[in-house]
Amino acid sequence: xxxxxxxxxxxxxxxxKTHLAIERMCGHSSGAIGFPLRLLAREVYDRVVRIKGExxxxxxxxxxxxxxxxARYFLCTAEAMPRTGGGHAFVALDxxxxxxxxxxxxxxxxxxxxxxxxxxxxxxxxxxxEPVLRQLVPEVRVESRPRFSTLTHIGxxxxxxxxxxxxxxxFSAEQVYALAEMxxxxxGGAAVVMGAxxxxxxxxxxxxxxxxxxxxxxxxxxxxxGLNLDVAHVAFASLTKxxxxxxxxLTPAEMAQIAGRAGRHQKDGTFGTLAGQRGQVxxxxxxxxxxxxxxxxxxxxxxxxxxxxxxFDSLATLIADLxxxxxxxxxxxxxxxxxxxxxxxxxxxxxxxxxxxxxxxRRFWEACSLPDxxxxxxxxxxxxxxxxxxxxxxxxLGADYVAARIAExxxxxxxxxxxxxxxxxxxxxxxICQRPDWVLARDEMAARARGVEAKLSDAxxxxxxxxxxxxxxxxxxxxxxxxxxxxPVTLAEDGGLLVEGEHIGTVTGFRFAVDAQANLADRKMLxxxxxxxxxxxxxxxxxxxxxxxxxxATLERGVxxxxxxxxxxxxxxxxxxEPRVAAARELDRIEEQERTQFLAAxxxxxxxxxxxxxxxxxxxxxxxxxxxxxxxxxLLLNLIAGHGLATREQAGIVHLPKEVRPxxxxxxxxxxxxxxxxxxxxxxxxxxxxxxxxxxxxxLEAAMRSVLPGARQIPAGYRxxxxxxxxxxxxxxxxxxxxxxxxxxxxxxxxxxxxxxAISTGLSEASFQRLLGAAGFRLHRARxxxxxxxxxxxxxxxxxxxxxxxxxxxxxxGQHKEAGKRGNKGKPPRHAKQAPAAKREGPVPGNPFxxxxxxxx
Numbered sequence: 001x002x003x004x005x006x007x008x009x010x011x012x013x014x015x016x017k018t019h020l021a022i023e024r025m026c027g028h029s030s031g032a033i034g035f036p037l038r039l040l041a042r043e044v045y046d047r048v049v050r051i052k053g054e055x056x057x058x059x060x061x062x063x064x065x066x067x068x069x070x071a072r073y074f075l076c077t078a079e080a081m082p083r084t085g086g087g088h089a090f091v092a093l094d095x096x097x098x099x100x101x102x103x104x105x106x107x108x109x110x111x112x113x114x115x116x117x118x119x120x121x122x123x124x125x126x127x128x129x130e131p132v133l134r135q136l137v138p139e140v141r142v143e144s145r146p147r148f149s150t151l152t153h154i155g156x157x158x159x160x161x162x163x164x165x166x167x168x169x170x171f172s173a174e175q176v177y178a179l180a181e182m183x184x185x186x187x188g189g190a191a192v193v194m195g196a197x198x199x200x201x202x203x204x205x206x207x208x209x210x211x212x213x214x215x216x217x218x219x220x221x222x223x224x225x226g227l228n229l230d231v232a233h234v235a236f237a238s239l240t241k242x243x244x245x246x247x248x249x250l251t252p253a254e255m256a257q258i259a260g261r262a263g264r265h266q267k268d269g270t271f272g273t274l275a276g277q278r279g280q281v282x283x284x285x286x287x288x289x290x291x292x293x294x295x296x297x298x299x300x301x302x303x304x305x306x307x308x309x310x311x312f313d314s315l316a317t318l319i320a321d322l323x324x325x326x327x328x329x330x331x332x333x334x335x336x337x338x339x340x341x342x343x344x345x346x347x348x349x350x351x352x353x354x355x356x357x358x359x360x361x362r363r364f365w366e367a368c369s370l371p372d373x374x375x376x377x378x379x380x381x382x383x384x385x386x387x388x389x390x391x392x393x394x395x396x397l398g399a400d401y402v403a404a405r406i407a408e409x410x411x412x413x414x415x416x417x418x419x420x421x422x423x424x425x426x427x428x429x430x431x432i433c434q435r436p437d438w439v440l441a442r443d444e445m446a447a448r449a450r451g452v453e454a455k456l457s458d459a460x461x462x463x464x465x466x467x468x469x470x471x472x473x474x475x476x477x478x479x480x481x482x483x484x485x486x487x488p489v490t491l492a493e494d495g496g497l498l499v500e501g502e503h504i505g506t507v508t509g510f511r512f513a514v515d516a517q518a519n520l521a522d523r524k525m526l527x528x529x530x531x532x533x534x535x536x537x538x539x540x541x542x543x544x545x546x547x548x549x550x551x552x553a554t555l556e557r558g559v560x561x562x563x564x565x566x567x568x569x570x571x572x573x574x575x576x577x578e579p580r581v582a583a584a585r586e587l588d589r590i591e592e593q594e595r596t597q598f599l600a601a602x603x604x605x606x607x608x609x610x611x612x613x614x615x616x617x618x619x620x621x622x623x624x625x626x627x628x629x630x631x632x633x634x635l636l637l638n639l640i641a642g643h644g645l646a647t648r649e650q651a652g653i654v655h656l657p658k659e660v661r662p663x664x665x666x667x668x669x670x671x672x673x674x675x676x677x678x679x680x681x682x683x684x685x686x687x688x689x690x691x692x693x694x695x696x697x698x699x700l701e702a703a704m705r706s707v708l709p710g711a712r713q714i715p716a717g718y719r720x721x722x723x724x725x726x727x728x729x730x731x732x733x734x735x736x737x738x739x740x741x742x743x744x745x746x747x748x749x750x751x752x753x754x755x756x757x758a759i760s761t762g763l764s765e766a767s768f769q770r771l772l773g774a775a776g777f778r779l780h781r782a783r784x785x786x787x788x789x790x791x792x793x794x795x796x797x798x799x800x801x802x803x804x805x806x807x808x809x810x811x812x813x814g815q816h817k818e819a820g821k822r823g824n825k826g827k828p829p830r831h832a833k834q835a836p837a838a839k840r841e842g843p844v845p846g847n848p849f850x851x852x853x854x855x856x857x
Contacts, residue, residue, distance in 0.1 A: 008122075013260030110308040132302065147295065156273045171240065173194060253291075305333065316347075343364075399441040402432070512530055553605070639676060645676075674775055722768075724767040734763075780797045
């Protein structure tokens with residue numbers, strides 16, 4: 001091995017050190033790289049697989065092992081990489097400055113001193129490592145690499161003033177959660193990265209930020225290592241942390257490691273502190289700012305060391321070797337790590353008396369080296385290891401026992417803290433299942449543990465996203481300043497208005513309602529986004545409705561409705577067929593061109609709906625014709641006001657000259673015994689059109705049946721007949737038949753009227769008698785059969801005695817016999833005798849000799 005085989009590439013973050021190591025390894029026949037984090041090892045594994053193919057690449061960590069038989073390139077955590085390099089052509093150690101870490105430093109120191117490649121060894125780390133590295137490895141060739149981009153201090157910034165693509169760094173779970181909650185309210189949310197999260201969950205949260213779904217990420221100092229993020233600004237929410245011993249201020253090198261996440265590749269970055277918090281605002285000193293911007297830090301003076309090959313003669317010998325001091329001036333004994341603490345605690349327990357022999361002691365030390373993924377502390381972790389040793393000391397952990405422990409953790413319910421606890425526990429079992437001589441059915445149990453960890457990680461990611469990400473707000477914050485046409489707003493089939501799949505409100509018809517569950521602060525933003533997109537959205541809906549011929553629209557009582565909402569209202573004009581269509585104000589949001597076309601098409605559709613009112617339009621036109629005469633025009637106006645129907649009293653027929661009637665009959669006017677009406681306007685289509693146009697507010701009988709049961713509100717086109725209602729044209733037909741029966745016997749004082757025709761229409765005999773009474777007919781009951789007589793009884797008979805003079809049915813014999821005005825509902829007059837109605841002369845209203853005629857008579 002020559003001096004040129006050991007190469008140290010040192011420099012700040014964003015210098016391409018890891019990328020260089022990957023390129024160098026792929027240029028050799030085999031290689032291995034040790035990383036500080038499983039997360040980073042997995043990321044590089046995926047990159048090398050794309051270059052070399054998965055059959056040639058292995059991933060080895062404490063909890064996961066992917067090792068194809070032909071693997072030549074190994075991506076490992078520092079603990080899992082071969083101590084001496086494994087005989088590979090290329091060996092690299094990333095983040096070598098972690099050899100000065102109190103907890104894991106001795107691992108990195110051992111790999112730095114002993115892991116070597118056959119052809120090339122590369123040590124990657126910060127420039128602070130150089131002096132001590134030269135002292136420990138004199139043959140190393142040091143290369144310094146400049147940062148690709150610059151870092152600039154911009155001072156304190158409030159949370160509301162942080163630029164997009166910012167990372168906010170805190171040093172406790174409570175602080176991280178509080179910051180994420182505030183960002184959710186004001187900026188739509190943030191991704192969350194903490195050391196307590198599983199690698200899979202961290203990956204998912206990082207992807208949330210990298211994909212642009214959120215513009216902010218809140219993290220602990222775990223962000224400072226192994227996470228390549230597109231961060232533009234780093235804000236420190238705090239500058240102190242608890243390092244396991246005491247609360248202390250971050251060193252400038254630690255600050256730089258975190259701030260260096262800003263400005264990746266060729267993009268410059270900024271850093272500062274977070275203002276506006278409760279308590280004292282953290283501030284960077286001028287010396288710290290200078291050190292970070294210029295990458296000038298105090299060099300490391302020592303690395304932590306612990307005997308990597310202790311003796312296993314006995315527990316006491318093992319502990320003594322692990323606590324031994326190094327012989328090098330640049331090395332210091334590592335602080336007591338949790339594995340040594342557990343070993344010393346259990347060495348005092350009764351179980352220690354059963355641990356004898358080098359093999360047994362080595363196996364016990366391996367059990368004590370189980371990482372404390374739960375972060376439960378030495379006492380709790382020692383109890384867990386003691387329970388584990390009860391089975392390991394006697395041989396293997398049974399597959400059933402391990403499967404049961406894994407199944408206990410296969411539960412996706414619970415809050416963030418609960419899921420984090422389960423993930424920590426399953427990582428312990430994943431580590432246990434990776435040991436080659438601990439578990440029976442090792443591969444199957446390891447696969448189960450990884451599967452449960454993956455499911456728990458997905459559930460934790462979902463909880464974090466649910467709690468700390470308001471995706472809707474985040475999307476709107478990014479798009480509100482853009483061209484409205486580019487705003488990704490769509491309308492779902494159920495009427496939901498969506499922004500990239502997020503619900504912001506509901507469109508019903510052409511009316512928009514903001515999501516009722518949105519808070520007051522969000523409502524303004526949602527409304528603003530909707531206002532920009534609604535002209536386009538509503539124009540599309542208007543076009544679809546127009547092109548469908550308004551198939552889903554309805555017209556009722558003068559209101560056009562679609563999807564249950566009013567879109568227009570009819571305002572009457574001189575012509576019943578051409579009302580003015582007054583659009584609802586919601587239609588003002590439609591784009592102008594489409595709105596004009598839509599209203600024109602809507603007007604044509606309304607005209608088609610009112611086409612059955614063509615006879616009414618003819619009556620309206622005739623009522624304005626001076627040639628018709630004032631009496632005819634007055635009757636027409638009364639008929640129009642009655643929507644095609646008026647009683648004889650309302651119509652003013654007494655004043656109508658006989659010679660005008662043929663003109664009115666040509667217009668479709670029928671002069672009945674009780675009513676004057678336009679028969680064409682009694683058809684179902686016409687009555688429905690009256691109802692649609694809102695011209696007739698009376699109840700609508702859609703089928704216009706001949707006879708209806710009695711009702712308090714009489715539908716249009718009907719009149720009462722006893723306890724039933726009869727359509728006026730059917731009533732006229734029955735009364736015309738009654739007058740025809742009377743005309744066949746002009747000299748008879750009374751005639752028989754057959755009720756069969758009335759009964760065939762559905763009218764009861766009692767109702768028919770009431771109808772005849774209303775028309776001036778008087779019922780004469782036949783005498784009953786004498787006692788002892790046989791045969792059918794004589795039928796009842798009727799006489800016509802109108803209660804008002806001037807009601808001669810012979811006047812309208814050309815069309816049908818015209819009856820007088822409403823009689824006494826079948827009740828005979830009080831006087832006993834009266835001349836036959838056909839021969840009786842009555843006084844004419846307005847005649848000055850009327851009283852004289854009565855006196856003479």
